[in-house]
Amino acid sequence: MSKYHNNPQAVMDLVRETEVHKDCYVDEEIFALEMAHLFANTWVYVGHASQVPKPGDYFTTTVGDQPVVMVRHTDGGIKLLHNRCAHKGVQVAPEGCGNTGKFFRCPYHAWTYRTDGKLLSIPLKKGYDNTGFETCEASQGMAGVGAVQVYRDFVFCRLNPEGVGFEEFFGASLSTLDNMVDRSPEGRLEVAGGVMRYMHRCNWKMLVDNQTDTCHPMVAHESSAGTAVKVWQQAPEGTPKPMAVELFAPFMNPYEFFENMGIRVWDNGHGHTGVSDSIHAAYSPAPGYWESMVASHGEERARQILGDVRHNTVYFPNIMVKGPIQTLRIFKPLAADKTLVESWTFRLVGAPDLLLERTLMYNRLVNAPTSVVGHDDLEMYERAQQGLHSRGAQWVNVGRLYDPAERGQTNAVTNGTNEWQMRSQMRAWVRFMTASMAAGEPT
């Protein structure tokens, strides 16, 4: 039975002005359509150029449900290929990262490919003479993905060859990536520390929704951040405040704090919390960092860069970036009810190690499968994933501070507890789900 395939109207009907239908989170057919359409029509984050510094360096990952390999080509550019041998379909590059030299060699039958995917050689090539091989798909080698864009070392792709342009898709939202890079005295980031992976038994959009949900920290995280504050209060007077307490405590800020810090809503589902203030605003300075920033950027510019303390920036569809602590999280969809969360951390090249240390501590305390904040959140997602199977109600509500005039506005700043950003994400979801969907008889 197919309810949504070839039926863009049915997909559009899942998102109302202030409500989202539960099928967006629990329905397997919707998930399959997300893989075929949403993750093909949008610009999806792949990886960072520092992961493949030298020619032949590669890194394998997934874009939606598509296995891909990002590789540094012999000409110094970055290529993104479908990680599939043209012959029998074997994943040519093994999981992880490494250096393949001048070419990829399939481990099954030794077909080889240049690092731009072009077929280089086949053993016993004569066996294909006069077989029509030149007109077969296999002769094309490893397929490249539709379009690739490297923006300040962040690599994005759009799987579909045609569609919205990179600049048009991201617009002014790229300022968060700019700020993160500008925080390096040398204007450069490196992936560092290792990736934290956490398996979630819930739909990937619950995580996206949570990133700009400022009404949950003081409730769901009372158990973790609230306990940290309580335990710290028992420390003898004069004890220096530990880094961990500095990281935990702002989660317990009152509603007013989150209301006042603001949310900025861009187009196409991008947006960020923490416009004028954020939970990352009041960390202790790292000795020597300010001086090196002033030396590189001048005092005024340095102040401007470090004064931008954005909290969570959602790049639709499935990443979140924290500029002030150099973290990028990917919500990788595996099934309607299964998501792999990868939390990547970066070193600000030329900055003190203390900043990376803090970033890694934050990642341990908040994003690890062993982290108490992570336990708080995942419990809520999993209960929601179960609860949404209820037939007692059909809709998820995202109506907080809704204003009919918000439609069509972009780059708007609003109250930090507005669910506008969540609504904006789902409006983008509809747009990119249906952009390449043919209307026809449901099959």
Added chain:
Amino acid sequence: MTAPTNQQLIDFVVAEAALLDELRFDEWLALFTDDGHYWMPLTHGQTDPRLQASLLYEDKLLLQVRIERLHGVRTFSQQPTSRCHHLLQQPVVSARDDTAGIYTCRTAFHYTEARRDAQTLYAGWATHSLVRQDDGQDNGLRMRLKRVDLVNCDAAFGSIQLFM
């Protein structure tokens, strides 16, 4: 104060795991030195807990937060609560320095954590860095570091809520 025998070191490691299985976390925390740490590396053979990601690297303050959280009325991820089970291989005393009062034990283990209908098995090695403190209790042995290396430390796990 006399130096602990190998058997006493082994008994310490076994008793430490038993406290966790019995959910006696406050007593377990008291087994650490004041500057003690609990460490679960994220990568095989990891040497740096500071500038490399770890699953856990916590001092006594953070461990205390974790323990108090487990009992909190608004700790929803522990409603219902988790339980755990350690199955230890015979610990091996891998290093001893009686002059300094520093000892190392290594113990292969299987650890099971269960909550509701879900039960997950983990396998790894625990390394106990023990020191002798002259406070007259339990041979004066305390943990300066408990390091837990999972055989699949770099896998993507679901929530791990108790202590291995």
